Amino acid sequence: MDTQSTREKKDECFLPIEEHAARLHIAAPIFAAVMQAQTWAAGKKVEKIEFEKAVKAFLNAPIGG
Numbered sequence: 001m002d003t004q005s006t007r008e009k010k011d012e013c014f015l016p017i018e019e020h021a022a023r024l025h026i027a028a029p030i031f032a033a034v035m036q037a038q039t040w041a042a043g044k045k046v047e048k049i050e051f052e053k054a055v056k057a058f059l060n061a062p063i064g065g
Contacts, residue, residue: 013047020051034058 015023017040021031035042038054046054 014045015048016043016045017051018042020046020048024052024055026055030055030058037061 017031017035020026026034034040034054037058040046
């Protein structure tokens with residue numbers, strides 16, 4: 001059974017990528033590069049963990065690779 005608080009937590013997990021970037025204080029150029037690397041369009045909703053993994057993967061990727 002899905003309670004009100006469970007649904008609210010699910011809604012908080014799946015947020016637009018812009019919201020995750022703002023909450024995690026991701027700089028605009030990094031955010032734009034992550035969007036490009038992931039082929040994400042503005043407004044795409046993802047889980048926080050997926051967003052964090054994408055940012056980490058981008059930041060740890062080799063330069064020019």
